[in-house]
Amino acid sequence: MDALGRLLDWLFALDTQTALLLADFRSPLATKLLTSVTGLGSATAALVFLGLFFAAGWREETERAGIALAITGVVVATLMAVVARPFPPMPVCQTTGEAVASSFPSGHAAAGTVFALTAWRSDELPVGVVAPLALLVAVSRVYLGTHYLTDTFAGVAIGVGAVALAGVVLARWSPLTDR
Numbered sequence: 001m002d003a004l005g006r007l008l009d010w011l012f013a014l015d016t017q018t019a020l021l022l023a024d025f026r027s028p029l030a031t032k033l034l035t036s037v038t039g040l041g042s043a044t045a046a047l048v049f050l051g052l053f054f055a056a057g058w059r060e061e062t063e064r065a066g067i068a069l070a071i072t073g074v075v076v077a078t079l080m081a082v083v084a085r086p087f088p089p090m091p092v093c094q095t096t097g098e099a100v101a102s103s104f105p106s107g108h109a110a111a112g113t114v115f116a117l118t119a120w121r122s123d124e125l126p127v128g129v130v131a132p133l134a135l136l137v138a139v140s141r142v143y144l145g146t147h148y149l150t151d152t153f154a155g156v157a158i159g160v161g162a163v164a165l166a167g168v169v170l171a172r173w174s175p176l177t178d179r
Contacts, residue, residue: 011150012073013112013132014141014149015148015149015151016148019088019099019148019150020090022049022142022143022145023089023090023145026143029142030143032138034136034144035092035093035140037133037136037137037140038137038140038141038144038146039077040112040133040136040137041106041107041108041109041134041137041138041140042108042111043073045064046069046072046115049065049115050062050065050066050069053065058071058122058124060161061118061119061124061125063166064121064163064166064167065114065115065116065118065141065168067166068114068117068159068162068165068166069111069114069162071161071165071166072110072114072159072162073107073122075110075158076106076107076155077107077157079105080102080105080107081102083105084100084102085102085104085106085148085151087103087145088103088145088148089144089148091145092143092144092146093144093146102164103146103147103151104147104148104150104154105147105149105151105154105155105158106141106146106151106152106154106155106156108137108140108147108157109151109153109156109159110115110155110156110158110162111137111159112120112133112134112135112137112159113134113155113156113159113160114159115130115134116130116131116134116159116164117160118130119131123177138152138156139152141155143178
């Protein structure tokens with residue numbers, strides 16, 4: 001248990017130093033850009049993207065992303081409630097209008113990862129556009145002081161796991177996809 005405690009202490013120190021360093025290097029232009037981009041990872045944006053996928057007739061993308069986003073929503077909400085980690089110091093903005101209880105993990109990074117991995121598997125979605133936007137969303141969360149670095153890495157990991165689990169669900173219940 002001592003090794004785990006030392007690892008957590010090291011990670012918390014890394015998180016704090018990263019948050020303080022980024023706060024020192026913020027610029028008005030980068031802050032404006034990343035404040036605009038960060039919303040692409042919100043729950044509202046996810047619903048809009050799913051609606052667009054559905055309207056475009058991209059059934060596989062809609063199903064995969066929809067299942068994965070449902071999984072990330074449950075996992076992120078549960079971890080936020082259980083971990084209850086305070087937000088980083090000196091945030092540019094706090095997420096409002098959503099049920100955000102704590103910093104850990106980043107639901108925006110998880111959602112961005114879901115869309116990037118869905119695009120990677122898609123013949124329709126341009127992964128060369130979606131993946132960089134997902135990366136910018138994840139970076140924006142740390143830069144803006146809304147999440148710590150490890151919160152964002154955890155969100156990406158949750159997104160990866162959710163997409164993998166969505167693939168299992170789709171493969172197992174083929175009537176969903178007519179495969």
